[in-house]
Amino acid sequence: MKIKIEKISPEMVIDVRHSVLRVGQKIKTAEFDNDYNHRTVHFGGIINDKVISVATIFPDSNNSGYKIWQLRGMATLPNYQNRGIGTKLLNKCEIYINLYAGHTIWCNARINAINFYLKNKFVIIGEKFEIPIIGIHYKMEKKLVTK
Numbered sequence: 368m369k370i371k372i373e374k375i376s377p378e379m380v381i382d383v384r385h386s387v388l389r390v391g392q393k394i395k396t397a398e399f400d401n402d403y404n405h406r407t408v409h410f411g412g413i414i415n416d417k418v419i420s421v422a423t424i425f426p427d428s429n430n431s432g433y434k435i436w437q438l439r440g441m442a443t444l445p446n447y448q449n450r451g452i453g454t455k456l457l458n459k460c461e462i463y464i465n466l467y468a469g470h471t472i473w474c475n476a477r478i479n480a481i482n483f484y485l486k487n488k489f490v491i492i493g494e495k496f497e498i499p500i501i502g503i504h505y506k507m508e509k510k511l512v513t514k
Contacts, residue, residue: 460472
């Protein structure tokens with residue numbers, strides 16, 4: 368199984384997000400506010416020209432510059448989960464953030480993704496919270512080694 372991790376367009380993340388993160392909801396719910404912002408970057412894991420894993424990163428709107436980044440909409444199709452693809456995708460995001468001398472990446476992690484992020488050296492920040500219709504989450508972050 369040869370996987371490529373590369374930048375993709377905002378339109379290319381929607382199907383994977385919808386089928387993993389927004390099951391049973393309208394496809395429009397898989398489109399996020401920052402998807403078309405010029406600072407937003409989408410990465411995809413691609414096998415045989417099919418996008419099977421996605422992640423979106425953008426500079427945190429509460430911070431000046433590119434030091435803190437948010438990870439959002441990370442998803443891998445069920446048939447490809449637990450094969451290290453998500454970790455490769457996350458590594459690509461971290462390398463990109465490092466290009467801007469970013470030092471922190473954070474996300475709102477679903478309960479079923481907590482172990483994935485812990486394995487990738489994220490830590491839980493604060494108490495659990497609920498996003499209506501979506502479920503229980505924890506804010507998680509990781510300090511990056513900067514160049």
